[in-house]
Amino acid sequence: MVRVLCSAVIGVMGVWESHAATASVAIPASTIAAWTGDNADSDPLGLAFNGGTLFFFEGRSVGNGDPMNVTRALLHATWPGAALGIQLRESEMRALTAQPGAIFTVLDLCALPGGGVAAILNDTLTGSEFLVRTTIPSTGALLVQGTGAEGAVAIAADASAQRLYVLATASQGAASPGLLFLDLSGSIPAPALTMHAAQAGLAAALTTGGTAQWLPSDLTVQGDGDVIIFNAGPNIGSGGDLGSDGDAVRVTPAGAVSLFFDRSLLDGVTGDPGTTGYDGAVIAGESDHILIAAFETDGGGATTAQEFLARVSPDGTSATLVKTEAQIVADLGGGATDLSFSRRGVVLDGPENLLWSANGGGIPQGILQLSGPVPAELSAFGAD
Numbered sequence: 375m376v377r378v379l380c381s382a383v384i385g386v387m388g389v390w391e392s393h394a395a396t397a398s399v400a401i402p403a404s405t406i407a408a409w410t411g412d413n414a415d416s417d418p419l420g421l422a423f424n425g426g427t428l429f430f431f432e433g434r435s436v437g438n439g440d441p442m443n444v445t446r447a448l449l450h451a452t453w454p455g456a457a458l459g460i461q462l463r464e465s466e467m468r469a470l471t472a473q474p475g476a477i478f479t480v481l482d483l484c485a486l487p488g489g490g491v492a493a494i495l496n497d498t499l500t501g502s503e504f505l506v507r508t509t510i511p512s513t514g515a516l517l518v519q520g521t522g523a524e525g526a527v528a529i530a531a532d533a534s535a536q537r538l539y540v541l542a543t544a545s546q547g548a549a550s551p552g553l554l555f556l557d558l559s560g561s562i563p564a565p566a567l568t569m570h571a572a573q574a575g576l577a578a579a580l581t582t583g584g585t586a587q588w589l590p591s592d593l594t595v596q597g598d599g600d601v602i603i604f605n606a607g608p609n610i611g612s613g614g615d616l617g618s619d620g621d622a623v624r625v626t627p628a629g630a631v632s633l634f635f636d637r638s639l640l641d642g643v644t645g646d647p648g649t650t651g652y653d654g655a656v657i658a659g660e661s662d663h664i665l666i667a668a669f670e671t672d673g674g675g676a677t678t679a680q681e682f683l684a685r686v687s688p689d690g691t692s693a694t695l696v697k698t699e700a701q702i703v704a705d706l707g708g709g710a711t712d713l714s715f716s717r718r719g720v721v722l723d724g725p726e727n728l729l730w731s732a733n734g735g736g737i738p739q740g741i742l743q744l745s746g747p748v749p750a751e752l753s754a755f756g757a758d
Contacts (some may be wrong), residue, residue: 386449396476396705398706399706399738399743400454400742402614403416403738403740405456405740406449406456406739406740407463411433416740417732418432418740419480419719420482422455422491422721424485424490425510427450428451428721430448430450430731430741431448432447433479433733434444443462447462447464448461448462448480448725450733454721457548460512461508461512462512466655467495467514468513470504470515471495471497471506474589476500478498479498480495481503481718482526482527486509487536489509489510490509490510491609492507492517492529494523494526494529502524504516504520505518512750516562517562517564518563518564519563519566522567523567525546525547525548526546527546528540528541529541530593530601532599532601532627535627538558539570542558542587544588548573550569550572551572551573552570552575553576553593554569554570571625576603577618580617581621581636581637582615583617586615587615587619588607589605590655592655592717592718593606594658594664595654596664596688597662598662600625600627601625602664602690603622603625604655604656605620605623607652614651620637620640620652621633622634622656624690635690639692639747640666641691643684652716653668654666654667654717657728659685662688663685663688665683667681667730669689681698681699681713681715682695682698682699683695683696684696699712703737708738710736710737713736719731727745728744729741729743
């Protein structure tokens with residue numbers, strides 16, 4: 375069955391174990407900065423891979439005359455390698471969305487069946503979201519009319535069903551929050567998204583000792599069309615409901631909602647005593663395992679997990695550790711002291727590598743990768 379991979383989640387059960395897959399820098403931030411004309415740095419956000427091309431958003435405002443005119447632009451890179459090109463300039467995004475004064479960032483990117491990517495653009499001045507499609511050669515089109523994508527935080531495509539799933543939340547301002555979809559075989563731009571599972575039903579599937587808190591970070595689609603959504607939520611030091619933080623929910627193609635796994639699965643992988651908060655990205659691998667790139671967010675202090683990569687079985691009943699923060703930092707070397715994942719900035723480039731955007735301190739910045747041996751280790755991924 376054909377699938378489009380957009381993001382992933384990984385989880386593990388049992389003790390920490392070492393794997394042979396090696397982390398390295400795929401495209402250094404300095405390479406991106408040199409190409410854009412920025413004398414300082416680069417801020418790659420979001421990743422999507424389609425047809426031998428890697429897409430990402432350059433979040434920095436390039437100074438010094440902006441010689442390449444790529445301030446806050448969607449870029450593409452031939453893969454493997456780093457032959458960079460402009461996919462959509464911010465001026466083109468403004469024209470597409472009819473927002474002449476917008477200052478854009480990207481909340482998520484997703485590969486689309488037939489080529490190109492979809493992007494959730496966020497106007498940082500107004501907080502409004504817009505859903506657009508862009509293909510190579512560089513063209514752009516609005517996928518939903520006007521503010522029809524308001525409140526969207528993440529997207530994932532099901533090529534077999536010709537659906538683009540959109541996760542919209544009340545916390546982001548969605549008037550009708552939940553899991554929605556766009557029929558990619560229909561007329562574009564569509565007048566509105568179709569509701570698939572309302573937020574109330576999604577939140578009701580979470581486990582909790584109190585009042586479940588629905589603050590999802592990412593979603594992905596398995597080969598049978600089931601959508602897997604990772605619920606992050608606030609960490610314990612910031613309050614919120616710890617019981618539902620780190621749960622994952624499954625939604626079938628017919629819209630039936632159920633719990634995919636609860637946070638105890640990740641606690642078992644990390645050895646955490648059940649006090650940490652989790653945040654992360656998820657990706658469905660070729661065998662329908664779920665990859666999770668995650669970090670624990672325990673502001674209360676009791677923490678053992680830190681950042682990690684894990685793999686969850688296709689049915690959500692078991693998990694396996696892929697790589698710890700310490701192992702990845704050791705691979706990177708060169709004075710690296712810490713690991714960072716960007717929420718929804720994780721992607722598989724097919725069967726070869728797991729890629730993620732890294733913008734935090736203490737680690738080489740740019741686009742990093744975990745590579746070989748991948749078939750067993752990168753069947754699923756989770757992040758943040």
